[in-house]
Structures are given as C-alpha cells and as structure tokens.
Amino acid sequence: MAKTDSLQGSMDLLVLKILSRRPGLHGYAIMSAIQDISGDVLRVEEGSLYPALHRMEEAGWIRAEWVTKETGRRARLYEVTAAGKRQLGVEESRWQAVTLAVNRVLREV
Amino acid sequence: MSLWSRIANVVRGERLNREIDEELEAHIAEAIAQGRDPGEARRALGSALRHREGSRDVRLVSWLESLRSDAVFGWRQLNKTKVTSAAAILSLALAIGACTSAFRLIDALLLRPLPVANPERLYDLSRQGIGPEGKPQTFDGWAYPDFQLMRAAVKDQAELFAVSYAEPVDLTYKSDEEIEKAYLQYVSGSMFPTLGLRPALGRVFTENDDVKPGGHPYAVISHDYWTHRFGQDPKVIGRTFRMGNEIYEIVGVAEESFTGTTPGTMIDIFVPTMMHPGVTHKDWTWHRTLAMVKPGAAFEPMRQKLEATSRAFEEERAKGFLGMPQKEIDEFLNQKLVLEPAATGVSDLQSETRRPLAVLGVLVGLVLLIACANVANMMTAQASARAREMAVRVSIGGGRWRLVQLVLVQSAWLALLAVAIGSLFAWWSGPFVVSMINPPDDPARLVLPADWRVLGFGLAVALGVTLLFGLAPALRASAVNPVSALKGGEDPHSKRRLMHVLVAVQVAFCFLVLFVAGLFVTTFQRLSHQPTGFSADRLLVVDTVAKTPQPEAFWEQTAEHLRGVQGVEKVALADAALLGGSSWNNFISVNGAPPNGVLSYMRAVSPGWLEVMKIHLLDGRDLRPGDTHPGAALVNETFAKTYFDGVDPVGKTIDLNMDEGLRLQYEIVGLVGDVRYKSLREPILPQLYVPFRSIDKKGQPGKRGAGILLVRTSGSNPRALAGVLREEIPRARPEFRVSRIRTQLEINQSHTVRERLLATLALFFAIVALLLAGVGLYGVLHYSVLQRRREIGIRIAVGAQAGGVARLVTMDVFAMVLVGAIAGVGLGMLSVRYVESLFYQVRATDLQMLALPALAILVGALLAALRPVIQAVRIDPASMLRAE
Numbered sequence: 001m002a003k004t005d006s007l008q009g010s011m012d013l014l015v016l017k018i019l020s021r022r023p024g025l026h027g028y029a030i031m032s033a034i035q036d037i038s039g040d041v042l043r044v045e046e047g048s049l050y051p052a053l054h055r056m057e058e059a060g061w062i063r064a065e066w067v068t069k070e071t072g073r074r075a076r077l078y079e080v081t082a083a084g085k086r087q088l089g090v091e092e093s094r095w096q097a098v099t100l101a102v103n104r105v106l107r108e109v
Numbered sequence: 110m111s112l113w114s115r116i117a118n119v120v121r122g123e124r125l126n127r128e129i130d131e132e133l134e135a136h137i138a139e140a141i142a143q144g145r146d147p148g149e150a151r152r153a154l155g156s157a158l159r160h161r162e163g164s165r166d167v168r169l170v171s172w173l174e175s176l177r178s179d180a181v182f183g184w185r186q187l188n189k190t191k192v193t194s195a196a197a198i199l200s201l202a203l204a205i206g207a208c209t210s211a212f213r214l215i216d217a218l219l220l221r222p223l224p225v226a227n228p229e230r231l232y233d234l235s236r237q238g239i240g241p242e243g244k245p246q247t248f249d250g251w252a253y254p255d256f257q258l259m260r261a262a263v264k265d266q267a268e269l270f271a272v273s274y275a276e277p278v279d280l281t282y283k284s285d286e287e288i289e290k291a292y293l294q295y296v297s298g299s300m301f302p303t304l305g306l307r308p309a310l311g312r313v314f315t316e317n318d319d320v321k322p323g324g325h326p327y328a329v330i331s332h333d334y335w336t337h338r339f340g341q342d343p344k345v346i347g348r349t350f351r352m353g354n355e356i357y358e359i360v361g362v363a364e365e366s367f368t369g370t371t372p373g374t375m376i377d378i379f380v381p382t383m384m385h386p387g388v389t390h391k392d393w394t395w396h397r398t399l400a401m402v403k404p405g406a407a408f409e410p411m412r413q414k415l416e417a418t419s420r421a422f423e424e425e426r427a428k429g430f431l432g433m434p435q436k437e438i439d440e441f442l443n444q445k446l447v448l449e450p451a452a453t454g455v456s457d458l459q460s461e462t463r464r465p466l467a468v469l470g471v472l473v474g475l476v477l478l479i480a481c482a483n484v485a486n487m488m489t490a491q492a493s494a495r496a497r498e499m500a501v502r503v504s505i506g507g508g509r510w511r512l513v514q515l516v517l518v519q520s521a522w523l524a525l526l527a528v529a530i531g532s533l534f535a536w537w538s539g540p541f542v543v544s545m546i547n548p549p550d551d552p553a554r555l556v557l558p559a560d561w562r563v564l565g566f567g568l569a570v571a572l573g574v575t576l577l578f579g580l581a582p583a584l585r586a587s588a589v590n591p592v593s594a595l596k597g598g599e600d601p602h603s604k605r606r607l608m609h610v611l612v613a614v615q616v617a618f619c620f621l622v623l624f625v626a627g628l629f630v631t632t633f634q635r636l637s638h639q640p641t642g643f644s645a646d647r648l649l650v651v652d653t654v655a656k657t658p659q660p661e662a663f664w665e666q667t668a669e670h671l672r673g674v675q676g677v678e679k680v681a682l683a684d685a686a687l688l689g690g691s692s693w694n695n696f697i698s699v700n701g702a703p704p705n706g707v708l709s710y711m712r713a714v715s716p717g718w719l720e721v722m723k724i725h726l727l728d729g730r731d732l733r734p735g736d737t738h739p740g741a742a743l744v745n746e747t748f749a750k751t752y753f754d755g756v757d758p759v760g761k762t763i764d765l766n767m768d769e770g771l772r773l774q775y776e777i778v779g780l781v782g783d784v785r786y787k788s789l790r791e792p793i794l795p796q797l798y799v800p801f802r803s804i805d806k807k808g809q810p811g812k813r814g815a816g817i818l819l820v821r822t823s824g825s826n827p828r829a830l831a832g833v834l835r836e837e838i839p840r841a842r843p844e845f846r847v848s849r850i851r852t853q854l855e856i857n858q859s860h861t862v863r864e865r866l867l868a869t870l871a872l873f874f875a876i877v878a879l880l881l882a883g884v885g886l887y888g889v890l891h892y893s894v895l896q897r898r899r900e901i902g903i904r905i906a907v908g909a910q911a912g913g914v915a916r917l918v919t920m921d922v923f924a925m926v927l928v929g930a931i932a933g934v935g936l937g938m939l940s941v942r943y944v945e946s947l948f949y950q951v952r953a954t955d956l957q958m959l960a961l962p963a964l965a966i967l968v969g970a971l972l973a974a975l976r977p978v979i980q981a982v983r984i985d986p987a988s989m990l991r992a993e
Contacts, residue, residue, distance in 0.1 A: 027132065028139035047155035050133065075139075076132045 011044070011052050012061075013091040016084055019062060023079035027053060030078070053078065061087045175511065176518065183519035190491070194523070197484045200881050201527035204480035205570055206534030207473040207874065212566050213539045215466050217557050218373060218459060224366035226305030227401065228452040234259075234269075234398040234415065238444030247447075249455070250274075250394035253387060255422045259398070262418040266406035270297035271382050273396040274457075275374045279654055279848045280352040288654075288846055291334065291377040292554075293352070294369060295385045295396065298325075303401045304367075310335070311346040311361030318381040322388045325381040328357045332365040334377035354657065355384065368556060370399065370451070373458030373546075375554040391426050399451060408448075416446035434706045458553055462546065465867050468944050472625065472874045475618040477574070479878055482611040483885040484523060485578035489608060490892045492516060492586040499589040512587035520579025524571040532567060545866050548859035581607060605896070605921070608889045612922060613929035616966060619882040620933025621940065623962035624953075626868075626875035628941070631958070632949045633868035637861045642784030642793075643687060644723035645853035647678075649827045650686045651818040651834055652849040658812035661802045663842045668715065668818060670841035676830050679821045682715035682801045686817055687722070688856050692787050697797070698764045698772075699752050707751050710786050710794045713738060715801040719781060721819050729759035729779035738799035738811075739765070739773035746783045748795040763797075771806075775799065789860045790949055819853075827852050867947065883969040886922065890977035894918055901981055902989030911982045918981045919974050926970050930963060 018033050019025060025033065030053075031044045056062050061084035064076050080088070133154060140150035187194040222228040235249035253271065260269040273295035279288045298318030300306075306313060309332055318325045330338075330345070339345045348359050357380060369376035387393030402408070420442060427438050453459070492499070499512055539557050546553040585607070653667075668680045685691035693711050696704035716732045718724075732741060742763075749758045758777045765773040775797075783793045803811035818838070822830050831850045838845050858865075894901070901914060909917075941953040951958065 026135065026139070028136050028143075032143070046136070046153045050129075050136075054129075073135055073138060074131060075135050 010095070011048070012056060013088070013095055014042070014044075015052065015056065016061065016080060016088040016091060019078055019080045020085060020088055024077045026075040026077050056084070059087075060084075175514070179515050179518040180522070182515065183522045186491075186519055187522055193487060193491075196884070197487050198523055198526045198530065200480045200884065201484060201523065201574065202530035202534065203877060204473070204477040204531075204881075205527050205567075205574070206531030206538065207877075208477050208570060209528075209531055209535035209563065209567055210538045210542065211466070211470050211473045213535060213557050213559075213563055214542060214555075215470055216562055216566075217555050219453060219463060219466065221562070222452045223304075223370060223454050229450075230402045230404070231451045232267075232400045232402060232448040233451040233455040234400060235447055235449060236419075236444040237447055239440045248394070249397050249449075251396055251398045252391050252394050252422075253382065253385070253396065254389070254391050255419055256396070256398050258422055259415050259418045262414050263400075263411050265403075266411040266414075267400040267402045268299065268303045269398055269400050270300040270303055271396040271398055272296045272300065272370055273382070273385060275369065275371050275376055278352055279846075280350045280378075282348070282350045288848055290849075291338075292374055293378045293380060294371075294376045295382045296379050297382050300399075301329075301363075306367050307364050308361040309364050310343060311359075313361050313363060314379070314381055319383060322383050325383045326355055326357045327360045327381065329361045329363055329379045330359055331363050331368055331376055331378070333368060333375055335362045338377075357384075370454045371456035371458075372454045373456045373462075373553045373555055375556070391422075397455060399455070400448065402448075412446060412448055415448075419446055434704070437706060458546070461863065464944065465863060465947060468625065468947065469867070469870055469874075471940075472622055472871060475622050476874050476878050476881070477570075478577075479615050479618050479881045479885070481574050481578040482615045483881055483888065484520075484574075485581060486608050486611055486885060486888055486892075488516065488520060488578060488582035489585065490888065492582045493896075495586070496589055499586050503589060509587040512589075513583045516583035516586050517575065517579050520575045520583070521571070524575040524579075527574075528567050528571045542866070542870070545869070546862070548855065548862050605889075605893055608892070609921060609925045612886060612889055613925040613932065615882045615885050616926050616929025616970075617932040617936060619878045620930050620962050620966055621936045622871075622878040623875045623965055624933065624937040624958065625941070625944065626871035627958055627961050628944075628948055628951055628953065629864070629868045629871040631951045632947065633861060633864040635950045636789055636864050637858075639785070639789045641688070641789075641857060642724060642782055643853075645857050647822045647825065647827045648721070648853040649820040649822060649830060649834070650689070650851045650853055650856060651820060651838070651847055652815070652851075653818055653838060653845050654815045654848045655813075655844045655846070657844075658814040659842070659844050660810055660812050662810065663844065664801070664813060664816060665715065667838060667841040667845055671818065671820060671834065671837060674830075674833060674837050676822055676824050676833070677820055678823045679717065679721045681718040681721040681819045683718055683817050683819060684713040684801070684813075686819075686851075686853065686856055687712070688785055688787065688789075688860060689817075690787070695765045695767070695797075697752055697795075698766060699761070701764065704766060705752070707795065709748060709751075709797045711797050711799060712786075713801050713803070714743075714798050718798070718819070719743075719779075721821050722784075724784055725782035727780045727782060728757055729777070731779060732798075732800050734802075736778070736800040736802070738801070738803040739775055740804075741778045741800060742775040743779040743781050743798040744777050745781050745793075745796045745798075747793045748797060749780060751795040789857075815848075864947075864949070879965060879969050882966070883973045886926070886970055886973040887977065890918065890922055890974055891980070893922070894977045894981045898981075898984055898989055901984050902986040905984060906986035914981050915978045918978055922974075923970065926966070930966060933962075934959060 014034050015030055018030055018037075022033065027049055031046065031049055034042055034044050053062070053064075057064055057078075061081060062078045063081050064078050066074050067077055068074050136154060137147070137150050140153075141147050223231070225231075233249055234251065235247050237245070237247045240246035251271070256269065256271050263269065275292050275294045277290045278293045280291055280293075281288055296314070298314030299316045301313035302315055308329075311329075313329050314327070318327065328350070335341055335345060345359055346361065349356050350359075351357075363379065369379075382388055382396065385395065387395045402411070423442055427442060449455070502512060502515075503509075536559070543553055543555050543557065664682055668682050671677055671680045694708040695711060696706070697709045698704045714732070716734055716736070719726055719731050727746065729743075732743065744758060749755060752758070752763070753761065757780060759780055761777050763775055763777065765775070767773060781798070784796070786794045786796055801816070805811055818834075820827075820830070820834065824830065834850065835847045838847055897918070901909075901917070904917070905914065937959075938953065945953070
C-alpha cells in the first residue's frame, strides 16, 4: 500500500495546514493554494494529490462533502477533523525537528 | 470512515468508481476555468484509471473484495464439477443434519437450563444407598411429612418445594361420558414464586396454597394446554373439571415458556400438593424435592442438616418396620442424602436416555468425520488437478495466503450448503426421533426450539468442518512449487499419502460405528425375543375406572357380560397388566418363620386369568370363584425356588407381613410357570397371585375403583373390538368407564422402545458410514488410477498381467483398510465398556460381533475397488503413451 517517504509526509502537512486555515476547499483549490502561498516554489503533483486526499480521509484526518456549485457541477469540499488537527500538531513538530536537524548538519559541516 | 461504510464500499464498488471519476472531472474543469489547456490538464492529472485504482485500493477493504471474488470463483468451481460437488454436499448434509438433530435433542433434554429464575441454584434431593436387592441405588422420591420437616430445617439456606412424578390422569370437564387424559403434576404452591414464574392469565399458586390437606381444589394450566384444549379462551378461568371425587377450579395459566421441571413430559395441569391423597402419609414416597439454594448459603452444613432431619424422620418410622431384616433397616437408614444440580430440570427420561443419547452423539460425530474425510480427499484430488492453475497464480504474484483463502472459501461454500440442507433434515428428523423415544400411547413431549443455540451449533459445525476438510488441501495447494508444477512433474506420492491416512481413519471410524450398531441390533433382537411366559396374541388390556370404588361382584358381572359379546373369546380380571409398569410387593413368611428378606411381587387376578394369559399350570388348580384374598393364592416356579428350595409348595401355607403387625394368610393352591412381571431385562421375580375378590379385616367383601379387563378376541386384529368394548362396559354396569385400551403386544413392545430406537438409529448411521467410506475408498482408488495411468500403461506394455495391475493399484489402499480395521477393533474394545450397560445378553468380545463389521467393510471395499481396477486393467498402453 502507500509508502510513507518524506515527500508524502510534507504533502500531508501542507494539506492539513491549508485546510485548517481555510476549510471547505476542493482538490484543485488545495493544489493552487499550496502553489500560491509558497510563491510557486512548491508544486503539488496533480497525480498524487487525490490518492493522498482519499488516504487521509480514510485515516479520519479530513472529511469530504459533495456540494453543488452555481455552475451546476458538483465539487467535493474537504475540511479538517479533530483528529486531523491533532495530526497537524504532530506533523508540524516533526517537520520542525527535521528542518532543525538538517540546518544543524548544514552549519556544522 | 466507519467499518460499515468500508463494507458498503465493497458492495457499492461501481458507485464509488463514479464518485472518484466525478471528482477528477471537477478537477479538470477547474483547471480549464483557470485558463489551462484541457489536454495539458488531463495529462498532468495522469490516467483517470490509475487514480481510481490508487484511490480505490485505499478506500476499499481489499480483503473483502478478494473474498467476494473468491466466493464467486469458488461457486464456479463447484458448478464445474456438479456431480462430485453434489455428492460431497449431500453426504456432508446428511452427516451435519444428523449431528444438528442429535444436538437439538441432547440440548433440549439435557443441556438447556429451565426457563426460570436462577436455574443454576436449583438442586434435586435424593438418597443413595444399598437397595433391597443388594445393589447400589439412588432414589429421589420423598414422603410429604419428611419434606415438611426438611423444608422447615433449612428455610434460611434454601427454598424447598415438592413436585410429584408427572402422570397422565383421567378427568372430565362436562359429563362423565367424556373422559380425557391430561398430564398432571402436584406441585408446592411455593414453586411458582420460588422459580419467579408469573401467570399469563389469572393467578399462579403461592405459599397460601400449601396449607390444608384437601383444602385447595384449584388448578393452574400450562400455556400449551390452554392453547390446545381451550384455544386460548380467556374465559377458561373459573372453569371446573372433575378428577376422582374432587372438583377442581382453573385459576390461572402459567407463563408460556414454562412446561414443568421434567424435560420429556410437558405438564398440562398443576394442582397443589395438598390435594394429593398421600400428603399426610409417612410411607408414601410420591414426589421429588427440589431446593432453590439461597446465594451464599453454606452447602455442606445445609446438606448435613437435611440428612439429619430426614434420618430422624425415618428412624421414627422404622420402629414400625416389622418383618424387615435389621440389616436392611440399617442400610435404609444409612442412606446418604445428595443434592444434584437440577438447572436443566430432572426427569426419568433424562436419566434413562443420557447414555443412549451420548452414544448416538458419538456415532453421528464419527459419521461426520467420515464425511469430512471424503470431502478432504475430494478437495485434495481437485487441488492436484488444479496444481497448474495454482502454479500460474503463484508465478504472477498471487500471495500464498490468497491461495489458502481461495481453497478455504470453496470449502466454506460446501460446508454452508451442506449446513443449509442438513438443517432441513434436522428440522424434520428431530421431532421424528422424539416421537420414537417413548411408546406411542405415552409419547415423550419435548420443546425443540430452533434458536441461537441451534444456529450457533450449526455455524460452529460449518466452521469446524471447513477447517477440518479444507485446511490441509488449502495449505497443500498454496505450497505448490511453480517451477516443477508447470513442468508437470510434482511428486505424485505426497498427495496420495494424505489420502491413504484418511482412508485408514475412515475405515477405523466406520468399523467402530458398525461394531456398536451390531451390538445394539443384537441387544434389541435378544430382548424382543425374550420369552415372557404368557401369550400376548389377540389380547386386549382394557383399563377400566369407576367414579367411586365398586363391589368386586360388579366387576365380575361386567366380565361375564363381555363374554357374551360377539368377537370375544375369553375374559379375565386383574388389578393391572403384566409388564404394565404397576407393581406391589411384600415379604413372605413360611410356616410363621421370619421372612428371608426377598420380596415377592403380587398381582390380583380372577379365576380364568391363567387361561386367558395362556400361563402353564404346573401343579394344583386354578383359582375358583369362591377363593378370596386373603385366603388362597397361586405362586410361580421362582417363588417355589426362592421360598421352598424348589419343593412343590401346593397345599402349603404362607403369611404376608403387612404394616402395623397385620398378617395375611394364604394357602397355595396352584403352581404356575414363570412369567415376566415388570421388566424383560431383570431375572424372573418370585410372584404371588391372589384372588381378585377380597375380604377386609371384618370379613366384608372388598371394593375397587380401578382395574383391568383382559379380553382375548377371536378376530386376528384385537383393536377392532375396542369401540365395542367402550360401549359394552357401561352397558354391563353403568358405574364403569373405559379409560384406556391397549393391546398386550403394545405393552410388551414398550419395554424395547429405547433398544429399538438405538438399534434403528445405529443401523441407519452404520449404513451411512459404510456408504460414505465406500464412496471415499472408490474416490481414492479412482484418483490413484488416474494419476498412475502412464506408469500402468508402461507396465502393461512390458507385459504385466491383469492380476499384477490390480494388485499394484489396490495394494497400498487395502493395506490402509487393514490398518484402519485393526485400529477400529482397538477403538471398539476401548469404547465398548462405556456403553456395556445398554447391552443385553451380548458381549463385545463375541467373535460374531467382530466378524460381521469386518465382513461388511471387506465387501464394501471390494465393491468400491471393482471399477477402478477394471479401469486400470483396461488401460490401453498404446493410446496412453501416445497421449503423453
């Protein structure tokens, strides 16, 4: 099943963070938000976004809901659950620890 | 996502796919709206299918999905080999059905707790000691005054209540013309509150119904009786019926689930113990005593208190035991009081059928194992035919567990189908077997619910057999080595070894079933051909009752009247039928000497009784119309042996020692041949036949309220006369009514009902076992010939003879049959001692008992081998070798 590498770890962190600030985004909006806020530095690979979203939904960190937009098309909007907020805390502190460690290595060597 | 929605996802797979597609489409639409090129957006997202798979794998419980596809695949596999599968399912269904049926019976009779409050705290009081015949015995009958003392003695530790032995009684609702039978039980009023029972209608009894002897003419009827007799009419409260001289008023209906505390008999009517004629008698033991022990009560001190109370009561009573040897009085007093758990109720049927049912349970279990072995062999053979398929599955990445699951799911299919069909079989056969337990005129009535216990048992059996016959083939299939399997050359012997072991096991079990069945059938035959000493041919036993005791002269008038009825050959009177279950006995003293401690069994009979029963008169004369009881008597040969050392006793005088020092004197006027009195199994009892006509202490003629008319008919079907007799008897004397008509043959046969049941069922299982083992053997031989046809072809090509080929094909398997048979003999010898008490005049070591099953198995094996051997011999080497 899903492999948890560092990239995927950061994907979860980014999605959770975005959704915790701005609940009720659909997949495309999440992707655009990550791109915009990071100043186009971080690009989410579109092909891996949806499996990640569904996996997080499965884990109970986010939940989704179908809404009909004014265009008539239905969209699936995501928001963070309580478990997701806790997970965000875990992911954030892990990220802090990792970057701190990486920075230390860069300084020392 | 909840587990439920995951499972729902599996079923709703299509809808889930659509939702994922829709979300991805929405993504592309959004991208286009942002001004991106549609083609580029679609490419960036990648193939929709890939996403779907990626997402779906997450969102589905893939295991459930695989299970579903295995189930579909397994179903197809079963359908591919329809005949084999059907045979496997049917043989399993038969075995599972028999098992479930046996379980229902055993559960209903022996395992299921009574539907009352706290059944686990309910105990039955009985006494263990040495009986009058010198054998250990347990008896749970009590006298009411004794019960009252014990109840008072332990009232802080337990609630004691009395329940009589249930019996069918005659009662009338309207006129006396319509006598009905109902199962009636005398119970303490306190039984209902103690067991936490509520009325479905009206009221139930309480302690207030336990006060005055003869003062509580009320009845509580069971829900079942209310339904069948009164169609649940609520106006039943206040209705009255007459039983004996007493009018009873129905005051309530018991709750539906409660059918009494005696499994095997469903009580129709409960009346208070205070209404029993024996309630004030110290020497009538007519009821059981049950105890509801209070929580936290100290058990052993309570038991000792009960024992001491009862012993004090009996010591007082024993002072009046005149004519009883001191040794027996001591043995009687030294009995130990025991409390047996009675959570499942307590009845004679339970104690009589516990062992037979256990034996039947084991037999059906063995049949089930034989059937499982068959299916296991079939699955192994199929698995090897599918070795290539399995190898392909492994080589393209199918996990080993998936293969195990695949084969197990197919086994589960077999098991589930077999359980479904088997349940139908059990549905029908359970009540059928119950109806065979007792004689037809006194059927066992047993609640056989089909509830979660039975369902649970069925599912457990299904799971058990699936693992039993499916696991080994499944593990074997999954262990396939793709390289060698695809090359077509796996070690063919490995599979056959498992099969051969199973054949040996089957034969061993089959031998055991046949062996035990043979013992039961022989027991039944010997017992039913046991000479009774009298002729039951064309003999009707007419139970006759009168509202109040009638002079014995009236009884004789009635008998005389019947002699004139068309179709009647001879008529005699007696107090009860031989082998009819009723018995009375006394100690005998010869020439005024103290009795020798052997009881003599009594029957009151009219002149001509010998002739009607066709009992041989060996010396002296028959009773005459002027003879009275006491006064004259007939005795049998065993009586002469027991009391007169075999010397002809005709003309001698004997005394009966009655209670309170009364002695009755008889002159022995005739010596007659031995007859069976109460049992076909026990040795012949010493018997004393006194005249039907009696005189009391003051010399006044006696009266009787109940007796039997024995009618030998001239027609070959005695039953044909039953209707006429019912009419003619009241015509002779209007005081009399017929309460029941049986043939003496039915009465005789009622003594072998259980033996016949055991013999019939055991024989049935034996045939099934033999059939299954034969089919199994055939399957293994057939498979082995198929597998070795190349080798056989070569052997034939190089000149092997038919005999050699046959030996080659059958030798291994027949060696296993031999091993199995020897193991079976061992098993039989080991197990038979647990069932010895059920046998009659047959020993397990009789050569015939061992030879018959062995012969049956040999014949079965030869028949099973016939076709595979012919197939092997007929293999055409040319075509066989070319095909390879």
